Amino acid sequence: MHMVLQAAAKTDEVLKAKVAKREEEARMKLEDEGTSLEEQVRRIKDIEAIESDSFVPQAFKSSRDDIKAEPAEVKEESRGADYQDVSFPLSIVYNDSDPLAHPSLFMDKERAEELWHNRLILLRQERLMGSPVTL
Numbered sequence: 398m399h400m401v402l403q404a405a406a407k408t409d410e411v412l413k414a415k416v417a418k419r420e421e422e423a424r425m426k427l428e429d430e431g432t433s434l435e436e437q438v439r440r441i442k443d444i445e446a447i448e449s450d451s452f453v454p455q456a457f458k459s460s461r462d463d464i465k466a467e468p469a470e471v472k473e474e475s476r477g478a479d480y481q482d483v484s485f486p487l488s489i490v491y492n493d494s495d496p497l498a499h500p501s502l503f504m505d506k507e508r509a510e511e512l513w514h515n516r517l518i519l520l521r522q523e524r525l526m527g528s529p530v531t532l
Contacts (some may be wrong), residue, residue, distance in 0.1 A: 427433070446452060501509070 504512075
């Protein structure tokens with residue numbers, strides 16, 4: 398009798414977990430889709446405002462530009478004391494911390510081949526030793 402009650406309790410817990418999981422998935426789906434009534438109304442009003450004759454297109458300004466608004470570092474060289482203090486930039490150094498391409502794309506071909514060859518040797522050794530290969 399005691400075992401039957403334990404099995405029933407476990408089954409009840411499993412069912413409650415499944416129901417909770419389904420409810421969580423449904424809630425996440427609603428959040429992802431953004432199908433709330435307020436959001437639908439706001440979206441329709443925005444579309445109507447854009448399609449109206451009074452809409453004036455404006456230039457797009459990215460918020461990413463605000464982050465990179467730091468002034469560029471300028472190296473300057475001073476002229477001799479005979480002339481007025483005049484300085485001009487020798488070079489401009491940009492503070493760009495977000496490159497568009499991965500640094501490995503600018504690597505020497507020989508170096509890239511060497512790294513790939515070493516990686517291939519390691520993968521083969523792992524495979525021969527019987528350990529699973531994870532890429």
